[in-house]
Amino acid sequence: MTAYFIRRFLLIIPTFLGITILVFTVTRMVPGGPIERMLTEAQLASGDQVSFQSNNQGIAGSTLSESQLNQLKEYYGFDKPILESYGIWLKNILLLDLGYSTRYGEPVWESIKQRLPISIYYGVMTMLLTYMVCIPLGILKAIKHKTHIDNISSILVFIGYAIPGYVMGIIVITIFAFYLEWFPLSGFTSNNFDELSFIGKVKDILWHSVLPLIAYMSGAFAVMTFLMKNSLMDNLAADYVRTAMAKGMEFKTAVVKHAFRNSIIPIATNFGENITLFLAGSFLIEKIFNIDGFGLLGYESLVERDYPVVMGILVIGSLLSLIGNILSDICVALVDPRVRFGA
Amino acid sequence: MASKDVLLKVDNLTTTFQTDEDSITVLDDVTFDLHHGESLGIVGESGCGKSVTALSIMRLLPKPAGQVVKGTVTYNDENLLSLSREKMYTIRGKKIAMIFQEPMTALNPVHRIGKQLGEIYQIHFPEMSEAESHAAQIDILEKVGIPSPEKRLREYPHQLSGGMRQRVMIAMALSCKPDILIADEPTTALDVTTQNQILNLMRELQQEINMSIIFITHDLGVIAEMCDRVIVMYAGRIVEQAPVKDLFSTPHHPYTKGLLESIPRLETPPKSRLEIIEGLVPNLKNIPEGCRFRSRCDFEVEDCSKTDPKGEPIGDESHRTVACIRWQELSS
Ligand SMILES: Nc1ncnc2c1ncn2[C@@H]1O[C@H](COP(=O)(O)OP(=O)(O)OP(=O)(O)O)[C@@H](O)[C@H]1O
Ligand SMILES: [Mg+2]
Numbered sequence: 275m276t277a278y279f280i281r282r283f284l285l286i287i288p289t290f291l292g293i294t295i296l297v298f299t300v301t302r303m304v305p306g307g308p309i310e311r312m313l314t315e316a317q318l319a320s321g322d323q324v325s326f327q328s329n330n331q332g333i334a335g336s337t338l339s340e341s342q343l344n345q346l347k348e349y350y351g352f353d354k355p356i357l358e359s360y361g362i363w364l365k366n367i368l369l370l371d372l373g374y375s376t377r378y379g380e381p382v383w384e385s386i387k388q389r390l391p392i393s394i395y396y397g398v399m400t401m402l403l404t405y406m407v408c409i410p411l412g413i414l415k416a417i418k419h420k421t422h423i424d425n426i427s428s429i430l431v432f433i434g435y436a437i438p439g440y441v442m443g444i445i446v447i448t449i450f451a452f453y454l455e456w457f458p459l460s461g462f463t464s465n466n467f468d469e470l471s472f473i474g475k476v477k478d479i480l481w482h483s484v485l486p487l488i489a490y491m492s493g494a495f496a497v498m499t500f501l502m503k504n505s506l507m508d509n510l511a512a513d514y515v516r517t518a519m520a521k522g523m524e525f526k527t528a529v530v531k532h533a534f535r536n537s538i539i540p541i542a543t544n545f546g547e548n549i550t551l552f553l554a555g556s557f558l559i560e561k562i563f564n565i566d567g568f569g570l571l572g573y574e575s576l577v578e579r580d581y582p583v584v585m586g587i588l589v590i591g592s593l594l595s596l597i598g599n600i601l602s603d604i605c606v607a608l609v610d611p612r613v614r615f616g617a
Numbered sequence: 618m619a620s621k622d623v624l625l626k627v628d629n630l631t632t633t634f635q636t637d638e639d640s641i642t643v644l645d646d647v648t649f650d651l652h653h654g655e656s657l658g659i660v661g662e663s664g665c666g667k668s669v670t671a672l673s674i675m676r677l678l679p680k681p682a683g684q685v686v687k688g689t690v691t692y693n694d695e696n697l698l699s700l701s702r703e704k705m706y707t708i709r710g711k712k713i714a715m716i717f718q719e720p721m722t723a724l725n726p727v728h729r730i731g732k733q734l735g736e737i738y739q740i741h742f743p744e745m746s747e748a749e750s751h752a753a754q755i756d757i758l759e760k761v762g763i764p765s766p767e768k769r770l771r772e773y774p775h776q777l778s779g780g781m782r783q784r785v786m787i788a789m790a791l792s793c794k795p796d797i798l799i800a801d802e803p804t805t806a807l808d809v810t811t812q813n814q815i816l817n818l819m820r821e822l823q824q825e826i827n828m829s830i831i832f833i834t835h836d837l838g839v840i841a842e843m844c845d846r847v848i849v850m851y852a853g854r855i856v857e858q859a860p861v862k863d864l865f866s867t868p869h870h871p872y873t874k875g876l877l878e879s880i881p882r883l884e885t886p887p888k889s890r891l892e893i894i895e896g897l898v899p900n901l902k903n904i905p906e907g908c909r910f911r912s913r914c915d916f917e918v919e920d921c922s923k924t925d926p927k928g929e930p931i932g933d934e935s936h937r938t939v940a941c942i943r944w945q946e947l948s949s
Binding site for chain 1: 675677679706707708709710711714715717719722723724725726727728729736737740741773775776786789
């Protein structure tokens, strides 16, 4: 098994290179890079009437001199061939230097670091809650297959699934925050957060996160519940459960001791994917609830052509997903001896 | 019939499966006795209801689709089919044990052999200590011919060969010295050498603990080797019941004759055509009027479509039944 994990870890390297080269190239090929962006803004600021149609035109009609432009290009590494500047970027990454935001001029790491706690909080909470609700619900639905409990919960779960997360966000915010005023409209904490006691702080964060969490969970919920249900149903019908029953084992014990462990294998496989998904967040939900997380940062940087931040998020994101995948491999290996022994 | 000697009595067992639209009758009025210490074979084509017979007796039919709608299974003066669930738990595994068709999937892939074998002692002998249970496990594995049992107990099913796994299944089934062992095609998935070893093993162990076996197979060769009496099934019915010797020497039912003729023999010249029974098993959803076998039978007459032959006991021959209206004229 050790060999397996060493192989997994070594695989990170080519995967990481692949993803970053791809995105790096894309940022170079798509017209309208950070320099053009800045030029437009400079023009708009100086009240220049020249409309910004194409790059050449823009540069020609710009307020910057040729040498200033070249200086800028050099600063962002746009003067070199793609491969060379990718090399420089990669070297900096290895030195843990993510570069500077073209928008604010502050280090990329600073922007990311600010959002990290919020994103991790929502990511981990969403995942924990999803597992805590979906696994028991899936088990119940499998055992009570085709009864009222199963049918009614299926309808509810499907309604949740059919409504996109951000629409769900708008619905819950309208009902519970706007009309009923049970929960705050937006934000991560109250204004007087710093004055609160520790318990008060925890309560405050939880109070603020109820509605966003509902919006986050509504999509993943159905998938996980049905994954659990179907997986358990398959295993309940498995030969080895029948063997256990033939030994004289009670049905309940057979479910718990034999069917359950096998049925969480697909859930464990799913684990890594979910970590990434939840940590990456959703910029629409973040926008609705005014949460300053990864999703919003990524979206804004993309719109603003703030490529160092985009690349920085990508680096952190792919590292998280790789770690997530390895974690789920470990989980699978823990429950399934066939994986552990390389069968 | 001497009913004193009867250990398990199956009467008019009728089982249905609920499919999406309607229910199909998979077992129809199956009636037979199992005697003390005997090996009773059940033989028939794939899909004729052999496994369903076994699962109905064990009350392990897939729920909620499969259901016994009629009949009784009497064991120790009690009808197993109306026993409370708790009572049934004390019979399964301890009094009536079962081995399944597929050794590859019958063991749980995520638990060690020791755990799966140990469970049966936990269930039926909860007062047993860990150490006693461990000793008993080693003992039973040795008995079924598994080398270095200590090591095997710590292994997972995927680390064992098919033959080994079936031995483990036999060990599990025999660990409580049951009265009855139901073996559902225990050797079908194994190669010939392993098959013979397993059959010998079962025979030895049967004599040692004096149990009765219901041996399910579609291989008449195995029946000849293993059994005292045979039940021949066709499309959910018993068509013939006889002691093994009589069945092979004087088969009465045309279907049995067909089955016997389809066994390759050394006497027949090589490369000659093997007799096979033409046609297909009737669809259980719409069973034809009259005899179920008539569409494939060479001896069909008009009456065959009018009467549905029931298994009638034959004269003074003990434990012989045949379900064919023409058996007498055909056998003479
Ligand atoms: N779970 C099920 N749902 C619906 N029908 C079933 C189910 N299990 C068995 N049957 C039906 O019951 C009939 C008898 O099946 P059974 O498994 O007893 O056959 P068998 O004699 O054991 O055959 P084989 O030699 O292939 O094991 C078949 O026609 C099959 O279609
Ligand atoms: Mg079968």
